[in-house]
Amino acid sequence: MQPIIFCDFDGTITETDNIFSLMTEFVPEESEKIAKAMMEQTISFKDGLSAMFRLLSTQQKDDVIQYLMNSAVIREGFGEFVRYAQDNNIPFYIVSGGVDFFIKPLVEKYGPFSGIYCNKADFSGDQIELIYPNSCDEACTKFSTQGCGCCKPSVMRKVATEDHYKIVIGDSLSDFEAAKLADIVLARDHLIQRCEELHVPYKPFTTFHDCLHIVQELLDSTNTVPTI
Ligand SMILES: [Zn+2]
Numbered sequence: 001m002q003p004i005i006f007c008d009f010d011g012t013i014t015e016t017d018n019i020f021s022l023m024t025e026f027v028p029e030e031s032e033k034i035a036k037a038m039m040e041q042t043i044s045f046k047d048g049l050s051a052m053f054r055l056l057s058t059q060q061k062d063d064v065i066q067y068l069m070n071s072a073v074i075r076e077g078f079g080e081f082v083r084y085a086q087d088n089n090i091p092f093y094i095v096s097g098g099v100d101f102f103i104k105p106l107v108e109k110y111g112p113f114s115g116i117y118c119n120k121a122d123f124s125g126d127q128i129e130l131i132y133p134n135s136c137d138e139a140c141t142k143f144s145t146q147g148c149g150c151c152k153p154s155v156m157r158k159v160a161t162e163d164h165y166k167i168v169i170g171d172s173l174s175d176f177e178a179a180k181l182a183d184i185v186l187a188r189d190h191l192i193q194r195c196e197e198l199h200v201p202y203k204p205f206t207t208f209h210d211c212l213h214i215v216q217e218l219l220d221s222t223n224t225v226p227t228i
Helices: 018-026 028-039 045-054 058-071 078-087 100-110 152-159 173-180 189-198 208-222
Strands: 002-007 092-099 115-122 129-131 164-170 184-187 202-204
Touching: 002 152, 002 208, 018 028, 018 045, 018 058, 018 092, 028 045, 045 092, 045 129, 058 100, 078 092, 078 100, 078 208, 092 100, 092 152, 092 173, 100 115, 152 173, 164 173, 164 208, 173 184, 173 189, 184 189, 184 208, 189 202
Parallel strands: 002 092, 002 164, 092 115, 164 184, 184 202
Antiparallel strands: 115 129
């Protein structure tokens, strides 16, 4: 079995959720109603995300990007963890419900990655319009509504093979479905409780130093020799 890593971005690679902090900074009242509906799952993750970004004018593009570049904090140990995966030929995918215009510049210096799957933004109109290139496949429970936006389980089914030992790293709602497909979950925050409920094997983590030690132990204990 070869390990493969699927890592979330917001609240996982970064300390906090960038979309939440962006909305709180630029459109606090309007976005809060949408966020609440998303958490209560009265609207889909995708529809909520689209509605939030539509609150932002495309004229705010530079301010939005500048704000995120200044406010996002990469979680401790991320660089070492990525290098460990690279040195051991462990494929490392970033799979995120966030948007390319802030994810790519923030992770660029740590790459290359095996792939970055996320949403895109269209700045050609008056408001920011999100585009979803990684939609739900037929095996996703939200296929009929395409409700995931960036569908993490669909990406995993596309990228991983049966021989892969799937390591999912994440923290919240958008990782719940991905966790069900994982061989092991490295979890923070809401995802810890969700793994307990789902009876999915997981290890809690705080920094990426923890993740490195967990993966290192896994490799040692299973004698998994990664091959190219
Ligand atoms: Zn889906």
